[in-house]
Amino acid sequence: MAKQKSNILPQDYTTWVCELKKRYAQSQIKASIAVNGELIGFYYSLGRDIQQKQFQNTYGSGFYKKLSEDLRREIPNAKGFSPTTLKYAVYFYDLYKDFVDGQNRPQLVDDLKKIPWGHHRFIIDSCKGSPKKALFFVKKTIENNWSRSVLLTFLDTDLYEREGRAVTNFTTTLPKAQGDLARELTRDPYCFDFVEVRGDFEERELKDALLKNIEMFMMELGRGFAYMGREYRLMVGETEQFLDMLFYNTRLHCYVVVEVKTGKFEPAYIGQLSTYVVAVNHLLKTPEDKPTLGILVCKDKDEILAQYSLEGTVNPIAISEFELAKIYPKDFKSSLPSIKELEDGLRG
Incomplete structure (x- = not known):
């Protein structure tokens, strides 16, 4: 008579599975950070292209709507190409271009890539025309791992002016x-x-x-x-x-x-x-x-x-x-x- 296999798993196997779970979660976090960084870099270059090529002068007020439709048609499965997002890409470029373009500022670029696009939009809304103030909140968000709601709270309390x-x-x-x-x-x-x-x-x-x-x-x-x-x-x-x-x-x-x-x-x-x-x-x-x-x-x-x-x-x-x-x-x-x-x- 064949001996039945035990359903009880050895401890080292259970430990290994738990370790695999942790490693997978860490990989997901790293992948998410990497994807976010590439997305931020893409929006910056997109804003730069729109600003430098001046196509909006050709198409007028309907430019962002046309570009949005064209990008969605060419890249049907991609998100983040609404007319509003495209405008924010230009605002994003305008806000930081004097600190990034033409200067060796790898740390600044890395910092911009460390926080999500949604955070950047809040910062853009509150800090237009003030890149130093914007970079202050970028730094604070990274240091304190602020959520969007916490970031918005401090943007509303004039922290930059008070600190x-x-x-x-x-x-x-x-x-x-x-x-x-x-x-x-x-x-x-x-x-x-x-x-x-x-x-x-x-x-x-x-x-x-x-x-x-x-x-x-x-x-x-x-x-x-x-x-x-x-x-x-x-x-x-x-x-x-x-x-x-x-x-x-x-x-x-x-x-x-x-x-x-x-x-x-x-x-x-x-x-x-x-x-x-x-x-x-x-x-x-x-x-x-x-x-x-x-x-x-x-x-x-x-x-x-x-x-x-x-x-x-x-x-x-x-x-x-x-x-x-x-x-x-x-x-x-x-x-x-x-x-x-x-x-x-x-x-x-």
């Missing part, structure tokens, strides 16, 4: 390389449009709202921030100190103390934050960590007063403002019907 604009003393308190990177990570103002508060909100309400939307808050703070805690307790001598918010930045390799004030900047805030920065350096910082940073975020500030205040401290601190979009009337909550009122209305 690195905080009042700081980093040039005098940090080594140049770290100071430059730290300054780049600051923003002024910080955009808290994701927060919903009433017109008479207090400091605690704002902090509650920020922590309720911690993911959006950390995205607004910038790349590399890891949340360590709110009202972070430090025992300084025999006195308890509570830090508004404590973060660690993996790019700067240092702790970052964030203090949020709902009023106008006051010099006394610098003394308080400076004390917290020193305390973190003594109690939490390891020899591998870089000096702790402080970021003070206020509703408003006098630029000169802020700068003068920073000159009096040896600790690296930045001062910024914040903006809110969703501020409800002071009596917003009281104007809403209560649960009991809603139930009584339904019974009536």
